[in-house]
Amino acid sequence: MKRLLLLLLPALLLAGCASQEPTTDATAIDLGNAVAESQPEEFSQGLIPLSTDPELGTSEELETYLLTAYGLERSDWTDAAAAYSQGFQANELAVIQLSEESNVAEAEQSLAAYVERRKAEFTGYAPEEAAKLEDAVLLRQGRWLLLAVCPDPEGALDAFMTCFEGNTSQTQQVVRPYTEERDSRGYVVFDPPNQEEMPLYDTGPVVEAWRTGDSSALSEQDAAILEVCRQALEEMLRDGMTPAEQELAVHDWIIDHAAYDESHTFPNRSHPYGLLVEGQAICMGYANTFQLFMDLLDIPCVTVIGASGGSREDHAWNLVQLDGDWYAVDTTWDDPLGSYVGVPAANEKEHHRYFNVTSDFLRQTDHQWDYDAVQEATGTRWTWSVLRTSHRT
Structure with missing residues (x-):
């Protein structure tokens, strides 16, 4: 189980430049901070930050996380920041600027699939955390992606969109990829995942x-x-x-x-x-x-x-x-x-x-x-x- 938090830096002036497509002069860290500051104080406590340092360059931890969690190769993005929670907390925040060479639709669905996997992990153990994932914000502005699993999804969405200028009609909620199949009795169809070895012990x-x-x-x-x-x-x-x-x-x-x-x-x-x-x-x-x-x-x-x-x-x-x-x-x-x-x-x-x-x-x-x-x-x-x-x- 994992968690996240963006490093809360001092408040920065987030400048935008007008364009037909939603644009911003802010960095991934700037955008992440704006979203984090829209949340209750406890959202940011105890979370693990991963981000790009302007002086040191991209961290290996950030690259690894974006690949293993979201399935994004280094060539898929140009700027990113993420923060995650460990243990039985679902709070998570990621801001990713996709590269011109990346497939936007595939990146969207990769993040959406990640949210569904996380929701499955929390269901049963921590219903309140699973509910956060059910309401997670998955948003795209131009080539920027936002993932926010947080107590105030509407606040996160508003804070993110405020950082952009341009045609906001291009803002898109990412469609979740998964629909449960049910049989004639209304039961969710069982299709063995076979992701984990499940051997019976001979007692x-x-x-x-x-x-x-x-x-x-x-x-x-x-x-x-x-x-x-x-x-x-x-x-x-x-x-x-x-x-x-x-x-x-x-x-x-x-x-x-x-x-x-x-x-x-x-x-x-x-x-x-x-x-x-x-x-x-x-x-x-x-x-x-x-x-x-x-x-x-x-x-x-x-x-x-x-x-x-x-x-x-x-x-x-x-x-x-x-x-x-x-x-x-x-x-x-x-x-x-x-x-x-x-x-x-x-x-x-x-x-x-x-x-x-x-x-x-x-x-x-x-x-x-x-x-x-x-x-x-x-x-x-x-x-x-x-x-x-x-x-x-």
């Missing part, structure tokens, strides 16, 4: 060692996994707990002890070893770990490999069966960062938004999967609010 050897007490046949990695599971279950379980209460305890333990691998670089990110031993995992690692705990506790469970972001991002979660009914559990999306860092899962409602929900709820909250091949979750009895207020907890 059998660890479960067998747990039940027999003999771990001699386990690999070194599985032996380490079993030891963490053993310690975790001793910590979280109490005598007389029902399967539903055990499931909730596992859910909360995972969230309190794991961190999402935002960089997607940990080699064991999809494996329980990554979550349990290294403390880092992506959705597949969360789902595989939850599956392992359920198997150790003899609670019926399956892992669903699906998608999110309108079927553009790989995703995984679980279904559990309690008293004959199936419930959906997405531990990954119940583990938001940002404002919830350090807040125990057991004490926070937002950590249970996707705990024991229905398949219909998942469909409404940007989950896609092979709907006809996976058991429908329809259970509503054992929800977090019920378990939390039960006299047994």
